[in-house]
Amino acid sequence: MNELSLIAAIRKWSTPKTAAPGVVKGIGDDCAIIRPRANEDLLFTTDFVIEDVHFTRATQTGIDTGWKALARGLSDIAAMGGDARYALVSLALAPWCCHNYVRDLYQGFNKLAGLHCVQIIGGDVSKTEKLSIDVIVIGSTPRGKALRRDGAKPGDVIYVSGALGRAAAKGYKDRPIPRLELGRKLRGKATSCMDLSDGLAMDLHRLAVESGVAAELDGPLPSAPKATLEHALFGGEDYELLCTLPPGRRAPRELTRVGLIVEGKPGRVTLAGESLQPRGWDPLA
């Protein structure tokens, strides 16, 4: 594999049957070119998936890994209430990565991208010791409508989607489903929103810090089958949504109430009255 032949193959694997709206130029130039629509804001997120940190070759196929790498970014777009639009993929290949493995990665990207009309418009290729994939996702929302972490107010009700601790209980081997539809539904309704990538305890702490509030978990947590309380609070990679709604606002049926935003030390999170440490999945630990 040299750079020219790999890029030619990637270009073939990345070309959709029909180009996504707004793509002036995809792969094949120094930059991709996008033409924004009137009255939209653009969202940008980037996430690494690294061998032996986020996955191991022994337990995940290339397709699984490609899926997960894109899912992380799509989940960030979901958390802002956005539509996912475009992606760039940077690959630093390990010595063991053969042509067919890279093809499998792109199959994984494409399976998930196809479900959400996301087009891969660029990227970079290089080499290193451990396979490293950095996926950049670009999304959009109507102007001023992005959901943020910093809008929660005392009295707001805290909700989560789905079941917590699912990924941890399954040994982080599943293919996460980004909650894009739910995120869009929360636009104009939720006062704050983020995705659960590092566990409820850590992520709720972050949301509370950004909003300058404290949080009380009081309800029973909607735990996944076989998930322990440890999994539900501190397990990462669930890619569910964590959000707050004003008191009295009816929540979409995908959400379960888990607590209340209160006044207090910004970032303090309690469970049944006891302080929770902001620990969880830490990519640097």
Added chain:
Amino acid sequence: MNELSLIAAIRKWSTPKTAAPGVVKGIGDDCAIIRPRANEDLLFTTDFVIEDVHFTRATQTGIDTGWKALARGLSDIAAMGGDARYALVSLALAPWCCHNYVRDLYQGFNKLAGLHCVQIIGGDVSKTEKLSIDVIVIGSTPRGKALRRDGAKPGDVIYVSGALGRAAAKGYKDRPIPRLELGRKLRGKATSCMDLSDGLAMDLHRLAVESGVAAELDGPLPSAPKATLEHALFGGEDYELLCTLPPGRRAPRELTRVGLIVEGKPGRVTLAGESLQPRGWDPLA
């Protein structure tokens, strides 16, 4: 160093004195939010800088490495005739990377970003064996005005900026200067443009492939001091601009004529009548 404390430090290092135009939300949420202006196209590029592939700890400081990592992306924006606007930085830290080294990287990013009013609006942090930095740069041009690789026509004159083989002759240790001002000057004038990242022979081949033309190098090449012909043709990382202008069009003074676009097998490049192989710096070699 844990993720929370590192991100807090990065946020401090990345906060500019005044926010760049269009930044609705920078670091601190699931995504950065950008508000596009009317009548602009947006440009996206992403480039890895990886330990022992693009640099070594022994010969480059953290400041040098940060500078180079951002310079690669800015050079891609220059190649499209764009203004550089925003950057996202993904860091996968090696075990040896201490807090002060990461601070030095951000000093390097900031030194160069400050020269071009680029704001760092997001990123990701993780860990791996060898330090890996993926920098995403977002730029803009007036609508429809981006310079591309695919517009060269037979009869066009081929130019390069600056001196070739500079980085190779210096052992790839200098701080590259992205040619953003020259790129903007070429808007509406050049029929094609790209940056020289992998060497003239490889990059001119790529431009000729995209444009469906052949290229003849005939002039003396403007080589850097101490650069051999091998350096000038096949040395990477010069980050100068390669472009074509219609016959008779006056070239900006930064450019030197090196050849002509001709009809022929797409991608074929000759030097004084002899075929040149499309080889050069290959990040997969």
